[in-house]
Amino acid sequence: MKSVLSIQSHVAHGYVGGKAAVFPLQTQGWEVDNVNTVNFSNHTGYGTYKGSAISSADLSSIFHGLDSIQMQYDAVLSGYIPNAELIDEVSRYVKRVKTQKPNTIYLFDPVMGDQGFLYVSESCVARYRQLLNERIIDIITPNQFELELLCGFKINSNDDLRSAVRMLHDEYHIKYVVISSLEGDADHIRCAVSAYNDAHINEFQIPIIKSYFTGVGDLFSALLLDKFYTYVENEDANIHTLTAAVNTALTITQKVLILTHELGVKAFKKAEGYNIDQPVGIINDAATMKYFELKVIQAKDYYSIKDGTFKSYSVHT
């Protein structure tokens, strides 16, 4: 059995953070130890929610609990961590995990925001940069906004992208970099893939589904870990296998989004009695949002898909 420590947000209702990541991993045979960074009723996109973030004392106590029963993991996955103190706790614990078992692979998703909006406290940015310096991260999956925050400059061109990716490889010694979403043309987002020991950056162009989804990044990172881990385990991790793993993770994610959209539209029509031209989840609107929670459970059979269907391109400069 493969084991993974997943450090994520928890919501009772809906599918973001741990709710988007844990079940897909379990269906693929991962024994998941789940540590919650927040305990909320629902994600903040509804406009109202209740619950609270874990205190650093409680998080520290849980990690010490795991220490004292000598847990070892094949992988660690971390997502939303709401403040700098908690980032410190996570950073310290992952360091201990990697000391215990040096080949534990750490997939770090620096969840900070998207499309210009920061949804963690400002102090997280600096603390995440410190975490990068610890040299414990094997795979990083920022979106464009997060990449810009970590590197300190805007990505306006492929040259900028190349500089940012090189910075993560060379200054922070991160072997594998996946930029989960980059601005593309009007109908596509791009996803860029790079390995430390290869000069090529590959990219995928993914058709945009016009809707408002949440938890997509959390699902993608979990799927990527699952798909890439097999190659790491067989000492076959390189730009080609990473690109193949990203392709599969993107293909599954896209299928989940299409299913979510289809079922969401259907449920909306059934409940509200009418069909609007394009019923999409609208941020801060609980009435529509609830129809477009990722259909993580209904998509169960997708998670075992092995081959991606997107075409990869070499990023030109």
Added chain:
Amino acid sequence: MACTFPLQYQGWDVDAVNTTNFSNHPGYGKIGGRVVDPDEVQQVIEGLGGIVDVTLEYDMVISGYCPRPETVEVVRKLCAELKPLVALVVDPVLGDNGKLYVQETIVPEYERLMVECPVSLTTPNLFEFELLSKCKVSSWSDLKRAMNAFHEKFHIPNVVILSIEIEGQLYAVGALRESQSIKQKLTSDNSNLQESEERDGLAIFYFPIQKLDCNFNGSGDVLTAIVSHCFYKNGCKLTPETLSEALIKLEHILKKSIQIETQKTGKQVSHVKDIQIVALRAVLDMNPTMRPVFWVQ
């Protein structure tokens, strides 16, 4: 967690409200983290109320381990409001093998919950059943008396007790008391069931089960998840078919968990700390043949 995954795997969207936040279960002897403050449990439920109608949103509500009397109170207040269409399953987690593992003051809180809320199914273990019915069970006549007392007190139409030892043999027991209105809904293919019921209104059936010389952490939670799913699938009626299916799946999971643990440690195991529910998830897809059922006369 032991309850969430099997439910999700069987197709349920699970809104999980956590009552504790620990590093591991107490079976390890050491533990980090803490109980979730009952006020916070209340907060999360209130938050849900802000986005959905919690009295109607769910097809089923399942309550498991509540570490504080105040937690039970929070759950009771939610459950008391549930609309009749919602199936309410209560696993009154109090203790096992003669020992309470919650504060004593929780017992009356649970009693109140089970009296005041529209519970459809409850899954106590023998210790919990004896505690709640206030009867000791060591023979079939004891069981009948205890079940009557239990029904008298709580009016819960469906009861499952996983293991009761009578004359050196273990049994899994199901009991149902159908109200008039539900009775009418019984179809002709349940003729066996109907006959038994019409005799005395309370039907108790059982399956002999194999004794596994092993303790498990979380087996009650997995049982509740599997039984609840089978129960719901069957139109919220406990039947011998329902219990038989759940029982066979649970037995597979427990036996194979022992095997896995034995392979890992290389020696005989008497305690399985972690049931291998993820590794054994395919068991949940099984369609087992029903076992022969016996009825308490």
